[in-house]
Amino acid sequence: MKNFVALFILGVILLSLVPTDAEAQRFTKRRRYASIGVNLNAMNYFGDIVPEADFTSLRVKSTRPNIGIEYTYRMYPRFSVRGNMFWGRITGDDRKSASQNEEENIPRYKRNLNFRNDIKELSGTMIFDLYENRGAYTRRPDFTPYAFVGVALFHHNPKAYHDGGQDLAEGYYELQPLGTEGQQVGGNGYASPYKKIQIAIPAGIGFRYKLDRLWDLSFEIGWRKTFTDYLDDVSGQYASKADLLSMGGEKGKAAAILSDRSGQSGFPGAMADPSGTPYSHLPGYGVKGEQRGDVTDDDWYIITGLHLTYIMPVRTRGPKFR
Template structure:
């Protein structure tokens, strides 16, 4: 799947270099046109909290909505440029995406991590049509497959939900209130230790994909497309490396609520269904329990730092063509 996506990306980029000065001369300003559109669809995610450690692994029950608006301008017979803004949500849950009786997934089931992440994306892409249109918008083809590639800037903010009392053995002053918690400020993998910087919530991505467009009438187009987002972060799900000592996350003295939350969200194996198998933290005085094989630096099963996270945007676009305004030449 990675090879296919890379091939689509390279081919689409190569085709964008095809237009020549002759194309520009034949495709006059009178034939260029713009459109505005609305997107309704879905977002899916691939990262450390999926059914299988494979790029094609998706859990459709984890699909969440995505909406967007766009502006498109056709420059050449085959090529348009589009600016878009999208908002969508991705989620992941070890308990729902894995199964205890699966040999490879049992570790993820016990790990018990989960998250949701609202993504706001601003993108600019070049769209390359398979069939060219050298006429005006009125004579555009009825059915056109296309590919696209570009650049995007996104803001993301992974969160996780905690229900007070779900972690065994904690007293009232050691627990945290029920609710959704932003994970990046908590430094669940020790980013705040030893002067390390937290991961950035503003990231760059490469959007690319395929679609088909259908002409409804003179002014309206309907299209369906699937787009992949290649990101350069492994923290869309707040999971990347290994565990850290909870004693380090708590610090010395009375731990603040943020440090307590960091310790809880760093390792959630104790909140599953295996309460009879829990063991105390190896550090004396640390109240958090865990499953054997989780929650300490010796257990590197929290994430896979070498694989960056991806997300996928799919759905339907409906576009309205703005009638070109061409000024008549003035004769003197």
Template sequence: MKQIFTHTLGLLLAVTLVATEANAQQFTKRKQYNSVGVTLNAMNYFGDIVPKPSFASFRVAASRPNIGVNVTRRFAPRLSARASFAYGRITGDDYKAADQNDPDAKYRYHRNMSFRNDILELSAVGIFDLIENRNNYLKRPDFVPYVFAGIAVFHHAPKGLVGTGANAGSDTQGLTQGSYIDLQPLQTEGVSYSKTQVSIPFGGGVRYKLNKSFDIGLELGWRKTFTDYLDDVSKNYIAETKLTTPAARYFGHYNVRNDDGPFPSFNAEGSQRGKGNEKDWYIVTGLTLNYILAPRVKSPKFR
């Protein structure tokens, strides 16, 4: 997957640079324009708390809404730059995702972890249209597929759910069932990670011209992150003695499921808690409505 990502991003950047050089001299400032937009999306993630331990595994039912605003500047017949700010939530739940009859999911079934994570993202991407427009915004094509890539900074804060009923775990440590607790300060794996991270957004979409002022688009975008703690799960269990608060002990040791037999020893120090060899991703899919800000055309001056 890393090779596919690297090659795709490299090709996109190379094509963008070549197109920029070729088109810069042919697209006058009078044809450049700005637009503002709003997005309504579905948000999901790839990580440790998914049905299968693979990149392509996620629960559709775990999707949550994502909303955002953006500003786009068209510079050339195929090229635009977009700055966006968005808010969304990702979730995961072993109780609903892990199958106790699947050998690969056994430890995740007993792990019994659930989380939600609210993400604030500020991004800047370059957009490359697969159909060019050498005219002004009024004569833009009706239908345009495009690809994009860029960089983003996001703030996240994973929170764990103190389970209820059959999902309560073996010992709630006196915590209020049904409450969400901030996981990052607990260091459930003995690791201190930052809530502010960098990601690489990339993907593609299609844009449709509604009228002279509005475009609507459908977009699918991945976010390659450099953290394995969007879900607060990464590597191994640590010794219970290193978990100094009731909440840390619950999420780092006691939040386990033993309804299929005797309490297992899988949560002993050094036992597997997460995959540990892959970073987490999140994905955003949805609709964008853009309003084009008609450029001001200066009339020629006569003397």
């Protein structure tokens, strides 16, 4: 919640800096210009499957690539609007993020969940430059720090890898249709299934370097505040494996097996499932009502990288003589 408040305050500050009508008239249309660009980024996430239950905790080795394209329109001396399309992947694995030799991380190691999630984002942001340019694009500063804030629509689809055994084939399984926390089981008081299409608030900082007359290179880091706790398919409590199996077929079997992986963690002490299913679990895991994730905090993802942009030259008309 504190982070969302900080983003909101940032948005208010940026909006307050939008030029007035008088300034807009001084910055003539002849000085406005557009640019197009490509982005090469790295992608990480903050959520339930990270080394520690902390917003700042991430696993560097879980970094995955992200690519994008952008269109930016310079409206005023300090102010631009930008549209982006991004595609990238986030991932997490309890067994790689934690260790059975680290006491504080043993609970996550025992839980033994993993996921990957391909995210497609369409966003619109407002960019505020620290240094203004009242002249033509050719006179823009060589180096410009900036901040941005906006809104994004993204599609996500978390999957988990199962390495075979337990009468379930090896491979990646889509988790949202399975309802691993009981969302798809009717009449049991479970929450509704989460949506694959979600809204996020992107905000961040960067700096832009003028390569030559028409080319810029930028480095930026942007956080995405989401309104879902299911980027990793982990949020609340375990469901009963018997209830999950009641969905029938491969779907019910996959839901029961992928909802609780503690019995496969290799940690000693596994016991039979109390609901009567043939799947084992560790004490404190896999039983209906026991904590599976942290329901109090929504997930975040972060995009960090380079933006190469090309300024589309503005044609100017000279005065006409009769």
